[in-house]
Amino acid sequence: xxxxxxxxxxxxxxxxxxxxxxxxxxxxxxxxxxxxxxxxxxxxxxxxxxxxxxxxxxxxxxxxxxxxxxxxxxxxxxxxxxxxxxxxxxxxxxxxxxxxxxxxxxxxxxxxxxxxxxxxxxxxxxxxxxxxxxxxxxxxxxxxxxxxxxxxxxxxxxxxxxxxxxxxxxxxxxxxxxxxxxxxxxxxxxxxxxxxxxxxxxxxxxxxxxxxxxxxxxxxxxxxxxxxxxxxxxxxxxxxxxxxxxxxxxxxxxxxxxxxxxxxxxxxxxxxxxxxxxxxxxxxxxxxxxxxxxxxxxxxxxxxxxxxxxxxxxxxxxxxxxxxxxxxxxxxxxxxxxxxxxxxxxxxxxxxxxxxxxxxxxxxxxxxxxxxxxxxxxxxxxxxxxxxxxxxxxxxxxxxxxxxxxxxxxxxxxxxxxxxxxxxxxxxxxxxxxxxxxxxxxxxxxxxxxxxxxxxxxxx
Amino acid sequence: xxxxxxxxxxxxxxxxxxxxxxxxxxxxxxxxxxxxxxxxxxxxxxxxxxxxxxxxxxxxxxxxxxxxxxxxxxxxxxxxxxxxxxxxxxxxxxxxxxxxxxxxxxxxxxxxxxxxxxxxxxxxxxxxxxxxxxxxxxxxxxxxxxxxxxxxxxxxxxxxxxxxxxxxxxxxxxxxxxxxxxxxxxxxxxxxxxxxxxxxxxxxxxxxxxxxxxxxxxxxxxxxxxxxxxxxxxxxxxxxxxxxxxxxxxxxxxxxxxxxxxxxxxxxxxxxxxxxxxxxxxxxxxxxxxxxxxxxxxxxxxxxxxxxxxxxxxxxxxxxxxxxxxxxxxxxxxxxxxxxxxxxxxxxxxxxxxx
Numbered sequence: 133x134x135x136x137x138x139x140x141x142x143x144x145x146x147x148x149x150x151x152x153x154x155x156x157x158x159x160x161x162x163x164x165x166x167x168x169x170x171x172x173x174x175x176x177x178x179x180x181x182x183x184x185x186x187x188x189x190x191x192x193x194x195x196x197x198x199x200x201x202x203x204x205x206x207x208x209x210x211x212x213x214x215x216x217x218x219x220x221x222x223x224x225x226x227x228x229x230x231x232x233x234x235x236x237x238x239x240x241x242x243x244x245x246x247x248x249x250x251x252x253x254x255x256x257x258x259x260x261x262x263x264x265x266x267x268x269x270x271x272x273x274x275x276x277x278x279x280x281x282x283x284x285x286x287x288x289x290x291x292x293x294x295x296x297x298x299x300x301x302x303x304x305x306x307x308x309x310x311x312x313x314x315x316x317x318x319x320x321x322x323x324x325x326x327x328x329x330x331x332x333x334x335x336x337x338x339x340x341x342x343x344x345x346x347x348x349x350x351x352x353x354x355x356x357x358x359x360x361x362x363x364x365x366x367x368x369x370x371x372x373x374x375x376x377x378x379x380x381x382x383x384x385x386x387x388x389x390x391x392x393x394x395x396x397x398x399x400x401x402x403x404x405x406x407x408x409x410x411x412x413x414x415x416x417x418x419x420x421x422x423x424x425x426x427x428x429x430x431x432x433x434x435x436x437x438x439x440x441x442x443x444x445x446x447x448x449x450x451x452x453x454x455x456x457x458x459x460x461x462x463x464x465x466x467x468x469x470x471x472x473x474x475x476x477x478x479x480x481x482x483x484x485x486x487x488x489x490x491x492x493x494x495x496x497x498x499x500x501x502x503x504x505x506x507x508x509x510x511x512x513x514x515x516x517x518x519x520x521x522x523x524x525x526x527x528x529x530x531x532x533x534x535x536x537x538x539x540x541x542x543x544x545x546x547x548x549x550x551x552x553x554x555x556x557x558x559x560x561x562x563x564x565x566x567x568x569x570x571x572x573x574x575x576x577x578x579x580x581x582x583x584x585x586x587x588x589x590x591x592x
Numbered sequence: 593x594x595x596x597x598x599x600x601x602x603x604x605x606x607x608x609x610x611x612x613x614x615x616x617x618x619x620x621x622x623x624x625x626x627x628x629x630x631x632x633x634x635x636x637x638x639x640x641x642x643x644x645x646x647x648x649x650x651x652x653x654x655x656x657x658x659x660x661x662x663x664x665x666x667x668x669x670x671x672x673x674x675x676x677x678x679x680x681x682x683x684x685x686x687x688x689x690x691x692x693x694x695x696x697x698x699x700x701x702x703x704x705x706x707x708x709x710x711x712x713x714x715x716x717x718x719x720x721x722x723x724x725x726x727x728x729x730x731x732x733x734x735x736x737x738x739x740x741x742x743x744x745x746x747x748x749x750x751x752x753x754x755x756x757x758x759x760x761x762x763x764x765x766x767x768x769x770x771x772x773x774x775x776x777x778x779x780x781x782x783x784x785x786x787x788x789x790x791x792x793x794x795x796x797x798x799x800x801x802x803x804x805x806x807x808x809x810x811x812x813x814x815x816x817x818x819x820x821x822x823x824x825x826x827x828x829x830x831x832x833x834x835x836x837x838x839x840x841x842x843x844x845x846x847x848x849x850x851x852x853x854x855x856x857x858x859x860x861x862x863x864x865x866x867x868x869x870x871x872x873x874x875x876x877x878x879x880x881x882x883x884x885x886x887x888x889x890x891x892x893x894x895x896x897x898x899x900x901x902x903x904x905x906x907x908x909x910x911x912x913x914x915x916x917x918x919x920x921x922x923x924x925x926x927x928x929x930x931x932x933x934x935x936x937x938x939x940x941x942x943x944x945x946x947x
Contacts, residue, residue, distance in 0.1 A: 233687070235685065235686055237686065238686050261686075261687075324689070324690065342690040342691060343690075370694055370697075371694060372694070373690055373691045373694050425667070425668070425699065426699075428695065428698055429699070432691070432695060479671065482671070483674050485692075488689070
């Protein structure tokens with residue numbers, strides 16, 4: 133029923149039916165399942181809920197964006213929240229070729245950020261390595277009928293056959309979801325864009341690449357301001373790159389950016405036009421007992437996220453998640469070890485490049501729980517209040533409908549207990565890099581390589 | 593996934609790895625290899641070196657610990673080789689990640705700094721033919737640059753038992769098998785102890801000669817030296833297994849001079865290469881690895897250094913000059929004229945060989 137409507141809508145759009153057919157909702161589970169699984173045609177590269185949580189956008193390596201919509205809650209089925217169905221699919225970015233360097237520009241979507249809803253349409257920013265696009269996603273469920281000069285199929289009528297006049301009226305039609313690019317922000321980044329972040333003024337946003345951060349106005353595509361530039365005059369001296377950046381959720385003049393050396397800099401745009409000098413520098417002194425060849429690499433921050441309150445920020449490096457109080461620069465207030473058992477395997481992980489994996493992290497709506505991914509399709513949640521943590525696995529085999537996910541445990545050494553997994557049997561190809569938490573409810577989206585899992589907690 | 597040389601290993605329940613590592617790394621390691629070391633997959637058997645070694649993974653050992661110092665050096669060399677492999681073997685269709693490149697560069701620089709500092713601490717010339725004992729004394733004196741860092745406690749993980757993962761350290765495991773099992777004159781830790789003492793005096797004279805060789809042409813000086821460095825790095829990892837076929841101290845010293853060549857020219861020239869890498873994504877692969885010149889590592893004092901260098905220089909210079917000139921934004925200022933003193937080189941070779 134509803135699925136049919138969606139298929140009809142998608143045919144009108146510039147999308148690929150074959151991709152949609154791969155995005156198949158798992159039919160094993162009934163509508164009140166605790167888990168939905170969607171398989172995407174390509175590797176998922178970003179996941180993001182919108183501000184209300186009703187929509188969930190995913191971007192993939194093929195440049196496509198797939199948006200899921202939460203069903204309206206059914207009064208009769210009060211034991212579960214609305215399920216997510218595919219709402220819209222469109223091709224956001226195409227592969228390009230840089231003729232000057234003779235290299236391809238990947239169409240992989242690095243980040244998606246939603247704008248808050250101002251009218252009936254939804255807007256999101258999506259970016260690949262070089263170009264940011266503003267997309268408008270709108271619904272159409274009525275169409276005009278009864279034109280005087282045109283037939284219903286669009287052919288023009290012979291004016292001599294027109295004998296009466298009528299007023300066209302809007303009649304309901306099958307719901308159609310259209311995505312159209314409204315702005316294209318291009319040619320502002322020499323290096324690869326790793327982050328975009330919308331300001332709390334909802335008029336400007338920043339985009340960050342390895343060495344520079346630019347400030348844009350959403351209406352203006354041919355100009356941007358450069359607000360951070362860490363490119364050294366002599367590229368030989370380059371030892372540090374920008375890895376992530378984000379605007380403060382409440383202060384429209386404040387943003388942070390993280391580096392590959394494990395530092396976070398908070399900048400105030402009121403201080404100067406070029407925010408090369410930070411207002412605050414967050415850095416934890418290194419633990420000398422943990423020093424190794426790989427200390428710098430594992431300290432590189434892969435993601436930084438402000439809490440919803442704006443008081444804290446969270447950073448993810450290779451082995452841990454750290455929570456910083458914006459008022460204290462010299463060390464984080466909380467540190468959670470994600471997979472400390474990997475510390476002894478760093479050399480192998482360096483050899484097979486896994487040490488460069490960029491894990492993301494996210495807060496729940498109330499900032500009480502943080503979540504991040506790991507290997508073997510495991511993901512971890514840390515409760516900041518109770519200091520408890522849990523490891524869960526996103527896989528189809530172990531989960532039947534309505535089953536609560538079973539906590540997993542990795543055994544670092546020694547005797548392996550029952551149900552534990554030993555470090556050596558972890559699958560490092562199965563990694564969860566992208567996770568998202570619904571802004572208001574306990575619904576999470578977890579992306580494995582090709583699959584998107586949506587879990588919700590059991591309502592009583 | 594686009595990058596073909598990224599290794600993704602997954603392990604089955606019983607600990608035996610399924611897939612193998614980067615093919616390029618593999619190729620260089622496999623030449624002259626005995627069949628039993630062809631697979632980096634551990635079959636679960638303990639190697640005898642494991643008795644002495646505490647493990648290669650992520651542990652910085654105390655410099656006062658004799659055999660552990662070896663493992664530290666070993667690990668450092670392994671990581672150095674891996675890092676070079678990553679930088680020079682990568683042939684991406686898209687631009688390589690700048691963050692990854694920067695991190696690998698930093699790793700290489702750090703190791704270089706350490707080696708430089710270690711080298712500068714050893715003033716006494718030690719010939720390769722000396723027995724291991726005085727070498728080991730010198731060795732212990734030389735505190736590694738990391739000495740200001742406390743050594744971390746041994747991690748609870750039983751590293752010996754995690755054989756499959758250890759065995760993924762292809763260069764290290766091969767080093768262990770060949771270097772330590774086949775050298776007749778010294779203990780398993782002997783040959784590795786040789787290089788640093790032998791490095792220092794050899795480095796001085798040899799590297800200065802090498803610098804002269806580098807000053808062949810202005811622009812490609814760096815690139816050529818990088819070619820030398822990269823090839824010697826490639827050959828270095830090759831040279832280690834080659835030691836098994838030449839278990840003489842001279843042979844070991846010879847291959848270690850390849851390592852010394854690695855050290856000196858690398859700092860300056862490496863930067864230029866990386867800067868061109870940052871700026872232009874120019875891959876020197878076609879030039880550097882098109883034909884890996886192994887004549888450098890023939891243990892024939894008459895032909896090795898002079899012959900190879902002169903053979904290499906003209907080939908690289910022209911090509912690199914053409915390719916680098918339009919791209920490089922580095923103002924390359926060539927001032928020193930090329931002078932190659934063959935007699936001086938011969939003298940050095942005699943010293944090395946000890947004849």
